[in-house]
Amino acid sequence: MASRSIFNKPFDEGTLSKLEIFENYFREWLPVFVSPQKVYWENIQIFDFFSGAGRDCNNVQGSPLIILKVINEYASFINSKKLKVRIVLNELNVDYHAALLKNIQEFELVANVNVEIFNLPFALVFENEFSKMANSANFLFLDQNGIKEITSDVFKRITSLKTTDFLFFISSSFFKRFSDTPEFSSYFPFTRDEIVNTDFYHIHRKVLGYYKSLIPVDKAYYLAPFSIKKIKNIYGLIFGTNHTFGIEKFLNVAWKLDKLRGEANYDIDNEKISTNAPFLFEELSKPTKRQLFEDNFEKLIINGTLKSNTEAYSFALNEGFQLKDANQVLRKLIKSKKISLNSSLINEKLHKCLSENIVVL
Ligand SMILES: C[S@@+](CC[C@H](N)C(=O)[O-])C[C@H]1O[C@@H](n2cnc3c(N)ncnc32)[C@H](O)[C@@H]1O
Numbered sequence: 001m002a003s004r005s006i007f008n009k010p011f012d013e014g015t016l017s018k019l020e021i022f023e024n025y026f027r028e029w030l031p032v033f034v035s036p037q038k039v040y041w042e043n044i045q046i047f048d049f050f051s052g053a054g055r056d057c058n059n060v061q062g063s064p065l066i067i068l069k070v071i072n073e074y075a076s077f078i079n080s081k082k083l084k085v086r087i088v089l090n091e092l093n094v095d096y097h098a099a100l101l102k103n104i105q106e107f108e109l110v111a112n113v114n115v116e117i118f119n120l121p122f123a124l125v126f127e128n129e130f131s132k133m134a135n136s137a138n139f140l141f142l143d144q145n146g147i148k149e150i151t152s153d154v155f156k157r158i159t160s161l162k163t164t165d166f167l168f169f170i171s172s173s174f175f176k177r178f179s180d181t182p183e184f185s186s187y188f189p190f191t192r193d194e195i196v197n198t199d200f201y202h203i204h205r206k207v208l209g210y211y212k213s214l215i216p217v218d219k220a221y222y223l224a225p226f227s228i229k230k231i232k233n234i235y236g237l238i239f240g241t242n243h244t245f246g247i248e249k250f251l252n253v254a255w256k257l258d259k260l261r262g263e264a265n266y267d268i269d270n271e272k273i274s275t276n277a278p279f280l281f282e283e284l285s286k287p288t289k290r291q292l293f294e295d296n297f298e299k300l301i302i303n304g305t306l307k308s309n310t311e312a313y314s315f316a317l318n319e320g321f322q323l324k325d326a327n328q329v330l331r332k333l334i335k336s337k338k339i340s341l342n343s344s345l346i347n348e349k350l351h352k353c354l355s356e357n358i359v360v361l
Helices: 013-034 063-073 075-080 094-106 122-133 152-159 173-178 192-196 200-213 244-257 288-302 309-318 323-335
Strands: 043-048 084-090 114-118 137-142 164-170 222-230 233-241
Touching: 013 043, 013 063, 013 075, 013 137, 013 164, 013 222, 013 233, 013 244, 043 063, 043 122, 063 075, 063 084, 063 094, 084 122, 094 114, 122 152, 173 192, 173 200, 173 233, 192 200, 200 222, 200 233, 222 244, 233 244, 244 309, 288 309, 288 323, 309 323
Parallel strands: 043 084, 043 137, 084 114, 137 164
Antiparallel strands: 164 233, 222 233
């Protein structure tokens, strides 16, 4: 393996944050599909398109082994229901691929699942696999280096699938470094000035805005970002799902890691608020992001743009806030007699909530 291999040294802090989010979300995702008593999804597929070697030099597990570890935890469900679980791993580099094969062979898999390992360029595996994703529940992890692989075409095809959640990694700092190269403009429509004028810390929010613009306006689809600072660079994860339960679960993971804004492993708005020693005045301890959300949410309810409880909750999820955050505003409006709602407020499972119109008083 080449001496500069990322797998020949310990994973850095940013990589560990990324893997933590990946593992936590995958651990939320898998039981939704394998644990219900009734089998709703017989075919379940997990794709790790940029698998790497499987471990770092200290034997810390990378994404492919994390997948197998979590799969093993649910082996009894998978085996007893005879679910057809297929795990597709891919790694282009021949040395990493060889190490991956060895690491997977050595892993004691107790779940009856099918693991397939390829040594192909991403674009080719994606092309080969895409048609097979139509009739199964899918989880896609796309841990690319840089920015190039998740083209707008790939993104549009993934977001057109049913019952498919994805998490992809993007090196948002590339935007600052390469935005004036001709190659860059073939991937993203941003001008050099737009990039230069974007706060370095907020680059990933801009990237998310671009991907959001690729989703048709009338399509219910949820995207959420998580920014990761690694030494001097900003990287980011983008999560996508067409199901409210998927975004609820991802936001649970994100808010556990970032208790102030649910969005980054650093102080993304540079507000220097500490959760351990909050400012004396409550308003100084409230992140601007939360204040802006609450003000806007209240305005849209009062002016009738958000007409029902389900519309209001769905809006909050799209803004990266949890249902309990929406409830704080709804409760305040009910208490001050600005609105009325008969049904009780919910904290999870928006897909099970009956829609009720909000009455503005
Ligand atoms: C960030 S690493 C993946 C790390 C891995 N997911 C983990 O958790 O340990 C990205 C990997 O993608 C591989 N790669 C780069 N370009 C690729 C391509 N076009 N197709 C498939 N793999 C590629 C690299 O060799 C590298 O091992």
